[in-house]
Amino acid sequence: MRNILAIWQRRRPPEVEATAAGGLASVMAGQPVPYMERTRLYYRALGYESDYVWATFADVPFARLQKPLAEAKIALLTTASPPDRSNVDSDRVRHVWSGLVADPPERPFTDNVAWDKESTHTRDRGSYLPIEVATELAGEGVFAGLAAHFHGIPTEYSQRKTLEVDAPQVLSRLRDDGADAAILCPL
Numbered sequence: 001m002r003n004i005l006a007i008w009q010r011r012r013p014p015e016v017e018a019t020a021a022g023g024l025a026s027v028m029a030g031q032p033v034p035y036m037e038r039t040r041l042y043y044r045a046l047g048y049e050s051d052y053v054w055a056t057f058a059d060v061p062f063a064r065l066q067k068p069l070a071e072a073k074i075a076l077l078t079t080a081s082p083p084d085r086s087n088v089d090s091d092r093v094r095h096v097w098s099g100l101v102a103d104p105p106e107r108p109f110t111d112n113v114a115w116d117k118e119s120t121h122t123r124d125r126g127s128y129l130p131i132e133v134a135t136e137l138a139g140e141g142v143f144a145g146l147a148a149h150f151h152g153i154p155t156e157y158s159q160r161k162t163l164e165v166d167a168p169q170v171l172s173r174l175r176d177d178g179a180d181a182a183i184l185c186p187l
Contacts, residue, residue: 015061042114051084057158064179074138075147075179077170078129079155079186080108080122087152094154096169113155113187128187149179153184159166 040051065072081087084103087097099105108129110122126133129150138145151173156162161187174182 055162067180069143069181070141071179072143072177073145074134074143075146075174075177075182076129076131076134077184078108078152078162078183079113080110080128081112081152081154083109084106085109087154093176094156096154096166096173097152098149098173099152101148101150104129104150108152110187122187128185130185134183137174143181147174147179149177151172151182155186176180 037055043052061081081094082097082099087095089095103124107123107125110128122128131146133148134146137143151170153170156166170182
């Protein structure tokens, strides 16, 4: 963890400092951002009578790595969309998308995702798609390298769509890339 923080601190843009008064400052100071409670309050303020229900699973498809981390190929997953929003169909439904790690978009589209716009911003792509930091960590031998593609996951309110459509697509793409593990970097 110390390596990741040190690399991030070297690479973060100056404007990150200006937004540090909220959530980012508490994270960097070791204090958790009360995300779940903030989400509950947000939905209540919108007038919803019931709190948002997060998906829970008795049988989670996680497994231990079959090889040391230093030998593992890692894939990055983000909740941002491509800049041209090509993952949105004519019914305004968002779909899984992928991009090349070697040629990532400078600024993925993030306006369609709910995030704390008072405490942070999305001008630092590395905070939600940390390709450069991950590449440095691979160079240090923390893991073997990045998969050829990163993948964008839509943040849908439909747990059914996430389970039955999006998750299988992401898994298939990870397997096609030969990824041993994936890191979700949500916005």
